[in-house]
Amino acid sequence: xxxxxxxxxxxxxxxxxxxxxxxxxxxxxxxxxxxxxxxxxxxxxxxxxxxxxxxxxxxxxxxxxxxxxxxxxxxxxxxxxxxxxxxxxxxxxxxxxxxxxxxxxxxxxxxxxxxxxxxxxxxxxxxxxxxxxxxxxxxxxxxxxxxxxxxxxxxxxxxxxxxxxxxxxxxxxxxxxxxxxxxxxxxxxxxxxxxxxxxxxxxxxxxxxxxxxxxxxxxxxxxxxxxxxxxxxxxxxxxxxxxxxxxxxxxxxxxxxxxxxxxxxxxxxxxxxxxxxxxxxxxxxxxxxxxxxxxxxxxxxxxxxxxxxxxxxxxxxxxx
Numbered sequence: 001x002x003x004x005x006x007x008x009x010x011x012x013x014x015x016x017x018x019x020x021x022x023x024x025x026x027x028x029x030x031x032x033x034x035x036x037x038x039x040x041x042x043x044x045x046x047x048x049x050x051x052x053x054x055x056x057x058x059x060x061x062x063x064x065x066x067x068x069x070x071x072x073x074x075x076x077x078x079x080x081x082x083x084x085x086x087x088x089x090x091x092x093x094x095x096x097x098x099x100x101x102x103x104x105x106x107x108x109x110x111x112x113x114x115x116x117x118x119x120x121x122x123x124x125x126x127x128x129x130x131x132x133x134x135x136x137x138x139x140x141x142x143x144x145x146x147x148x149x150x151x152x153x154x155x156x157x158x159x160x161x162x163x164x165x166x167x168x169x170x171x172x173x174x175x176x177x178x179x180x181x182x183x184x185x186x187x188x189x190x191x192x193x194x195x196x197x198x199x200x201x202x203x204x205x206x207x208x209x210x211x212x213x214x215x216x217x218x219x220x221x222x223x224x225x226x227x228x229x230x231x232x233x234x235x236x237x238x239x240x241x242x243x244x245x246x247x248x249x250x251x252x253x254x255x256x257x258x259x260x261x262x263x264x265x266x267x268x269x270x271x272x273x274x275x276x277x278x279x280x281x282x283x284x285x286x287x288x289x290x291x292x293x294x295x296x297x298x299x300x301x302x303x304x305x306x307x308x309x310x311x312x313x314x315x316x317x318x319x320x
Contacts, residue, residue: 005066008316009054009107012308013046013072013114015039015088015141020053021306022061023313027125029306031057042091047100054105067108067316068101071117071308073142075160078315081111087166087177087185088142110315114138114308116153116162118266118301119146121311123153126302127264134262134299135254137164137247138307139269142177143185147258165189169249187246188269194220197239208233222269229275240272244279251280252287259292266301273300 007030012019014037021032033056038045050070058065074086081098083089102109112120119136122128128136128148136146145164147154154161165185166178173182174192186192198217201207208228213219228236251263265277277298285293301307 006064007061008066008313009058009068010309010311010313011050011054011068011070011101012117012312013037013050013070014308015073018046018049018053019305019309020050020057021309021313022057022065023310025317027310027313029309031059031061032306032309033057037089039089043089043095046089046092047095047097050097050101051104054101058105065107067110068105069117069312069315070097070101070109070111071114071312071315072097072111073114073144075158075163076111076113076116077159078110078112078155081109083111085178108316112312112315113144113146113159113162114312115144115164116146116155117311117315118144118303118307119148119162119264119311120153120314121303121307121309122264122266122301123148123151124314124317125310126307127299128262131262133258133260134264135164135251135258135260136162136301137251137263137265137267138301139188139190139265139267141190143189144267147260149258149260164250164254167250167253169246184246184250188243190222190268193222193225193239193243193269197225200235200239204235207235209236223271226272229272237275240275241279243269243272244276245283247276248280248283249287252284252293255284255288255292255296261292261295262297262299264299264301266304266307270300 019034035053072083075084098109098111115138138144143165145162166183168182170182174186176183176186
Protein backbone atom coordinates (compact mmCIF):
# COMPACT_ATOMS: atom_id res chain seq x y z
CA UNK A 1 0.00 0.00 0.00
CA UNK A 2 1.40 3.40 -0.91
CA UNK A 3 2.20 5.57 2.10
CA UNK A 4 0.08 8.42 0.73
CA UNK A 5 -3.03 6.25 0.73
CA UNK A 6 -4.47 7.32 4.07
CA UNK A 7 -8.08 6.14 3.86
CA UNK A 8 -10.26 3.14 3.06
CA UNK A 9 -13.91 2.96 2.03
CA UNK A 10 -15.94 0.55 4.15
CA UNK A 11 -19.31 -0.67 2.84
CA UNK A 12 -21.86 -2.44 5.06
CA UNK A 13 -24.39 -4.09 2.74
CA UNK A 14 -27.61 -4.83 4.64
CA UNK A 15 -30.97 -6.14 3.55
CA UNK A 16 -32.60 -2.76 4.17
CA UNK A 17 -29.85 -0.15 3.90
CA UNK A 18 -26.26 0.23 2.70
CA UNK A 19 -23.96 2.12 5.05
CA UNK A 20 -20.75 3.58 3.61
CA UNK A 21 -17.87 5.32 5.33
CA UNK A 22 -14.33 6.63 4.97
CA UNK A 23 -12.07 5.13 7.64
CA UNK A 24 -8.49 5.84 8.73
CA UNK A 25 -5.97 3.14 9.66
CA UNK A 26 -6.57 3.74 13.37
CA UNK A 27 -10.30 3.20 12.92
CA UNK A 28 -11.54 6.79 12.84
CA UNK A 29 -14.68 7.24 10.75
CA UNK A 30 -14.22 10.58 9.02
CA UNK A 31 -17.21 10.58 6.70
CA UNK A 32 -20.29 8.41 6.25
CA UNK A 33 -23.54 8.10 4.39
CA UNK A 34 -26.24 5.59 3.55
CA UNK A 35 -28.66 4.63 0.81
CA UNK A 36 -31.57 2.22 0.62
CA UNK A 37 -30.62 -1.28 -0.54
CA UNK A 38 -33.72 -1.75 -2.75
CA UNK A 39 -33.08 -5.49 -2.41
CA UNK A 40 -36.39 -6.44 -4.02
CA UNK A 41 -35.19 -5.01 -7.35
CA UNK A 42 -32.40 -7.57 -7.69
CA UNK A 43 -28.59 -7.58 -7.81
CA UNK A 44 -28.06 -5.01 -10.58
CA UNK A 45 -30.00 -2.39 -8.66
CA UNK A 46 -28.27 -3.24 -5.38
CA UNK A 47 -24.82 -2.92 -6.99
CA UNK A 48 -25.90 0.43 -8.41
CA UNK A 49 -26.95 1.50 -4.92
CA UNK A 50 -23.56 0.45 -3.52
CA UNK A 51 -21.86 2.59 -6.16
CA UNK A 52 -24.22 5.46 -5.37
CA UNK A 53 -23.38 5.14 -1.67
CA UNK A 54 -19.63 5.15 -2.30
CA UNK A 55 -19.99 8.24 -4.47
CA UNK A 56 -21.70 9.99 -1.56
CA UNK A 57 -18.52 9.87 0.53
CA UNK A 58 -15.54 9.39 -1.75
CA UNK A 59 -15.37 13.04 -2.88
CA UNK A 60 -12.10 14.76 -1.94
CA UNK A 61 -10.66 11.52 -0.55
CA UNK A 62 -10.53 9.65 -3.87
CA UNK A 63 -6.79 10.09 -4.52
CA UNK A 64 -6.01 8.85 -1.01
CA UNK A 65 -8.23 5.74 -0.97
CA UNK A 66 -6.11 2.60 -0.50
CA UNK A 67 -9.00 0.23 -1.18
CA UNK A 68 -12.67 -0.57 -0.78
CA UNK A 69 -13.89 -3.23 1.64
CA UNK A 70 -17.43 -4.59 1.45
CA UNK A 71 -19.23 -6.63 4.10
CA UNK A 72 -22.03 -8.59 2.42
CA UNK A 73 -24.55 -11.19 3.62
CA UNK A 74 -24.40 -14.75 2.32
CA UNK A 75 -21.57 -17.12 1.50
CA UNK A 76 -18.62 -15.04 0.35
CA UNK A 77 -15.44 -16.12 -1.40
CA UNK A 78 -12.93 -13.46 -0.45
CA UNK A 79 -10.47 -14.91 -2.97
CA UNK A 80 -12.93 -14.69 -5.87
CA UNK A 81 -14.79 -11.64 -4.60
CA UNK A 82 -18.13 -13.37 -5.08
CA UNK A 83 -21.33 -13.42 -3.02
CA UNK A 84 -23.54 -16.50 -3.21
CA UNK A 85 -27.20 -16.86 -2.29
CA UNK A 86 -27.58 -14.26 0.49
CA UNK A 87 -30.93 -15.14 2.14
CA UNK A 88 -32.20 -11.53 2.36
CA UNK A 89 -31.13 -10.37 -1.12
CA UNK A 90 -33.54 -11.89 -3.66
CA UNK A 91 -32.18 -12.95 -7.05
CA UNK A 92 -28.54 -13.24 -5.99
CA UNK A 93 -27.07 -16.58 -7.03
CA UNK A 94 -23.39 -15.89 -7.57
CA UNK A 95 -22.51 -12.21 -7.99
CA UNK A 96 -18.93 -11.04 -8.66
CA UNK A 97 -19.42 -8.06 -6.37
CA UNK A 98 -15.77 -7.12 -5.84
CA UNK A 99 -15.06 -6.99 -9.58
CA UNK A 100 -18.17 -4.94 -10.36
CA UNK A 101 -17.25 -2.28 -7.82
CA UNK A 102 -13.53 -2.37 -8.63
CA UNK A 103 -14.27 -1.87 -12.33
CA UNK A 104 -16.37 1.17 -11.50
CA UNK A 105 -13.84 2.98 -9.28
CA UNK A 106 -10.54 1.44 -10.46
CA UNK A 107 -9.67 0.91 -6.78
CA UNK A 108 -8.73 -2.44 -5.22
CA UNK A 109 -11.92 -3.95 -3.76
CA UNK A 110 -12.34 -6.82 -1.30
CA UNK A 111 -15.55 -8.47 -0.13
CA UNK A 112 -16.22 -10.55 2.98
CA UNK A 113 -19.28 -11.86 4.77
CA UNK A 114 -20.79 -8.93 6.68
CA UNK A 115 -20.80 -10.59 10.09
CA UNK A 116 -17.20 -11.75 9.54
CA UNK A 117 -16.29 -8.17 8.72
CA UNK A 118 -18.04 -6.94 11.87
CA UNK A 119 -16.13 -9.55 13.90
CA UNK A 120 -12.82 -8.30 12.50
CA UNK A 121 -13.87 -4.74 13.25
CA UNK A 122 -14.55 -5.63 16.89
CA UNK A 123 -11.27 -7.57 17.06
CA UNK A 124 -9.21 -4.64 15.86
CA UNK A 125 -11.12 -1.57 17.00
CA UNK A 126 -13.77 -2.69 19.49
CA UNK A 127 -14.86 -5.04 22.27
CA UNK A 128 -12.57 -7.85 21.09
CA UNK A 129 -9.29 -5.91 21.26
CA UNK A 130 -8.21 -7.78 24.40
CA UNK A 131 -9.78 -11.16 23.54
CA UNK A 132 -8.03 -14.04 21.77
CA UNK A 133 -11.24 -15.94 21.01
CA UNK A 134 -14.85 -14.86 20.69
CA UNK A 135 -18.13 -15.50 18.92
CA UNK A 136 -19.54 -12.42 17.20
CA UNK A 137 -23.29 -12.20 16.60
CA UNK A 138 -24.96 -9.47 14.56
CA UNK A 139 -28.70 -8.99 15.02
CA UNK A 140 -30.41 -7.08 12.24
CA UNK A 141 -32.56 -7.88 9.21
CA UNK A 142 -30.86 -11.26 9.45
CA UNK A 143 -28.72 -12.91 12.11
CA UNK A 144 -25.05 -13.17 11.26
CA UNK A 145 -22.00 -14.47 13.04
CA UNK A 146 -18.24 -14.56 12.99
CA UNK A 147 -15.76 -16.80 14.81
CA UNK A 148 -12.46 -15.40 16.03
CA UNK A 149 -10.01 -18.12 17.12
CA UNK A 150 -6.49 -17.21 18.27
CA UNK A 151 -7.15 -13.67 17.00
CA UNK A 152 -7.79 -14.94 13.47
CA UNK A 153 -11.09 -15.07 11.61
CA UNK A 154 -12.16 -18.66 11.04
CA UNK A 155 -13.72 -18.86 7.56
CA UNK A 156 -14.09 -22.62 7.10
CA UNK A 157 -13.31 -24.51 3.89
CA UNK A 158 -15.26 -22.27 1.52
CA UNK A 159 -15.77 -19.09 3.55
CA UNK A 160 -19.18 -20.11 4.90
CA UNK A 161 -18.25 -20.55 8.58
CA UNK A 162 -20.13 -18.56 11.19
CA UNK A 163 -23.64 -18.66 9.67
CA UNK A 164 -25.11 -18.59 13.16
CA UNK A 165 -28.49 -17.34 12.00
CA UNK A 166 -29.06 -20.56 10.08
CA UNK A 167 -28.55 -22.94 12.96
CA UNK A 168 -31.71 -24.99 13.41
CA UNK A 169 -33.08 -24.53 16.92
CA UNK A 170 -36.43 -26.19 16.14
CA UNK A 171 -36.74 -28.63 13.25
CA UNK A 172 -40.52 -28.04 13.24
CA UNK A 173 -40.09 -24.27 13.26
CA UNK A 174 -41.07 -21.67 10.66
CA UNK A 175 -39.55 -21.64 7.19
CA UNK A 176 -36.49 -19.42 6.76
CA UNK A 177 -35.49 -17.38 3.70
CA UNK A 178 -32.55 -19.78 3.30
CA UNK A 179 -35.00 -22.62 2.59
CA UNK A 180 -34.58 -24.48 5.87
CA UNK A 181 -36.89 -24.55 8.87
CA UNK A 182 -36.57 -23.38 12.45
CA UNK A 183 -33.40 -21.35 11.93
CA UNK A 184 -32.39 -18.97 14.71
CA UNK A 185 -33.00 -16.09 12.30
CA UNK A 186 -36.69 -17.00 12.02
CA UNK A 187 -37.08 -16.15 15.71
CA UNK A 188 -34.92 -13.07 16.24
CA UNK A 189 -34.28 -11.53 12.82
CA UNK A 190 -35.93 -8.08 12.64
CA UNK A 191 -38.68 -8.97 10.17
CA UNK A 192 -39.60 -12.26 11.82
CA UNK A 193 -39.55 -10.71 15.29
CA UNK A 194 -41.78 -7.81 14.27
CA UNK A 195 -44.21 -10.15 12.49
CA UNK A 196 -44.49 -12.45 15.50
CA UNK A 197 -44.99 -9.55 17.91
CA UNK A 198 -47.69 -8.01 15.67
CA UNK A 199 -49.69 -11.24 15.87
CA UNK A 200 -49.27 -11.55 19.65
CA UNK A 201 -50.37 -7.95 20.19
CA UNK A 202 -53.92 -8.95 19.24
CA UNK A 203 -54.20 -10.62 22.63
CA UNK A 204 -52.18 -7.93 24.44
CA UNK A 205 -54.24 -4.84 23.70
CA UNK A 206 -53.12 -3.09 26.89
CA UNK A 207 -49.48 -3.03 25.80
CA UNK A 208 -47.81 0.38 25.69
CA UNK A 209 -46.62 -0.58 22.21
CA UNK A 210 -50.04 0.48 20.90
CA UNK A 211 -49.64 3.83 22.61
CA UNK A 212 -46.19 4.38 21.10
CA UNK A 213 -47.47 3.49 17.64
CA UNK A 214 -50.75 5.42 17.81
CA UNK A 215 -52.37 2.03 17.09
CA UNK A 216 -50.60 1.76 13.71
CA UNK A 217 -48.76 -1.57 13.78
CA UNK A 218 -47.18 -0.88 10.38
CA UNK A 219 -44.63 1.28 12.20
CA UNK A 220 -43.56 -1.45 14.63
CA UNK A 221 -39.78 -1.85 14.99
CA UNK A 222 -37.47 -3.47 17.58
CA UNK A 223 -36.80 0.03 18.95
CA UNK A 224 -40.48 0.52 19.73
CA UNK A 225 -40.49 -2.80 21.59
CA UNK A 226 -37.39 -1.66 23.49
CA UNK A 227 -38.96 1.72 24.32
CA UNK A 228 -42.09 -0.01 25.64
CA UNK A 229 -39.95 -2.29 27.81
CA UNK A 230 -38.21 0.78 29.23
CA UNK A 231 -41.69 1.98 30.22
CA UNK A 232 -42.07 -1.27 32.20
CA UNK A 233 -44.48 -2.81 29.67
CA UNK A 234 -44.69 -6.46 30.69
CA UNK A 235 -45.55 -7.75 27.23
CA UNK A 236 -42.57 -5.96 25.65
CA UNK A 237 -40.32 -7.33 28.38
CA UNK A 238 -41.58 -10.86 27.73
CA UNK A 239 -40.79 -10.46 24.02
CA UNK A 240 -37.20 -9.48 24.81
CA UNK A 241 -36.75 -12.29 27.33
CA UNK A 242 -38.11 -14.81 24.83
CA UNK A 243 -35.74 -13.48 22.13
CA UNK A 244 -32.89 -13.95 24.60
CA UNK A 245 -33.95 -17.54 25.22
CA UNK A 246 -33.95 -18.34 21.51
CA UNK A 247 -30.56 -16.71 21.17
CA UNK A 248 -29.32 -18.67 24.17
CA UNK A 249 -30.39 -21.97 22.63
CA UNK A 250 -28.14 -21.35 19.66
CA UNK A 251 -25.27 -19.91 21.68
CA UNK A 252 -25.24 -22.88 24.06
CA UNK A 253 -24.57 -25.20 21.12
CA UNK A 254 -21.77 -23.00 19.81
CA UNK A 255 -20.18 -22.67 23.23
CA UNK A 256 -20.21 -26.46 23.59
CA UNK A 257 -18.77 -27.06 20.12
CA UNK A 258 -15.97 -24.49 20.13
CA UNK A 259 -15.26 -24.07 23.87
CA UNK A 260 -15.36 -20.31 23.36
CA UNK A 261 -16.78 -18.46 26.33
CA UNK A 262 -16.70 -14.86 25.03
CA UNK A 263 -19.71 -13.64 23.03
CA UNK A 264 -19.96 -10.17 21.47
CA UNK A 265 -23.41 -9.08 20.33
CA UNK A 266 -24.12 -6.19 17.99
CA UNK A 267 -26.77 -4.95 15.57
CA UNK A 268 -30.12 -3.26 16.03
CA UNK A 269 -31.84 -5.91 18.15
CA UNK A 270 -28.85 -5.81 20.53
CA UNK A 271 -30.34 -2.45 21.57
CA UNK A 272 -32.68 -4.46 23.81
CA UNK A 273 -29.71 -4.28 26.18
CA UNK A 274 -29.35 -5.83 29.62
CA UNK A 275 -32.71 -7.61 29.61
CA UNK A 276 -31.76 -9.43 26.41
CA UNK A 277 -28.19 -10.16 27.51
CA UNK A 278 -29.29 -11.51 30.91
CA UNK A 279 -31.81 -13.81 29.21
CA UNK A 280 -29.17 -15.11 26.81
CA UNK A 281 -26.68 -15.73 29.59
CA UNK A 282 -29.23 -17.47 31.81
CA UNK A 283 -30.28 -19.74 28.96
CA UNK A 284 -26.67 -20.63 28.17
CA UNK A 285 -26.11 -21.50 31.83
CA UNK A 286 -29.10 -23.84 31.69
CA UNK A 287 -28.16 -25.45 28.38
CA UNK A 288 -24.38 -25.50 27.96
CA UNK A 289 -21.93 -27.84 29.65
CA UNK A 290 -21.31 -26.57 33.16
CA UNK A 291 -17.49 -26.28 32.96
CA UNK A 292 -17.97 -24.01 29.93
CA UNK A 293 -21.16 -22.16 30.87
CA UNK A 294 -19.66 -20.92 34.13
CA UNK A 295 -17.06 -18.99 32.10
CA UNK A 296 -19.42 -17.37 29.60
CA UNK A 297 -19.20 -13.61 29.27
CA UNK A 298 -21.38 -11.50 26.98
CA UNK A 299 -20.18 -8.13 25.71
CA UNK A 300 -22.11 -5.48 23.80
CA UNK A 301 -20.40 -4.63 20.52
CA UNK A 302 -18.41 -1.45 21.06
CA UNK A 303 -18.53 -0.22 17.47
CA UNK A 304 -22.34 -0.42 17.42
CA UNK A 305 -23.68 0.78 14.05
CA UNK A 306 -20.13 1.45 12.80
CA UNK A 307 -19.06 -2.20 13.17
CA UNK A 308 -19.96 -3.13 9.61
CA UNK A 309 -18.22 -0.11 8.05
CA UNK A 310 -15.08 -0.35 10.17
CA UNK A 311 -14.92 -4.13 9.83
CA UNK A 312 -15.24 -3.85 6.06
CA UNK A 313 -12.48 -1.24 6.01
CA UNK A 314 -10.19 -3.60 7.94
CA UNK A 315 -10.33 -6.08 5.04
CA UNK A 316 -7.98 -3.69 3.24
CA UNK A 317 -5.89 -2.59 6.23
CA UNK A 318 -5.35 -5.95 7.90
CA UNK A 319 -4.94 -9.61 6.99
CA UNK A 320 -7.31 -11.35 9.39
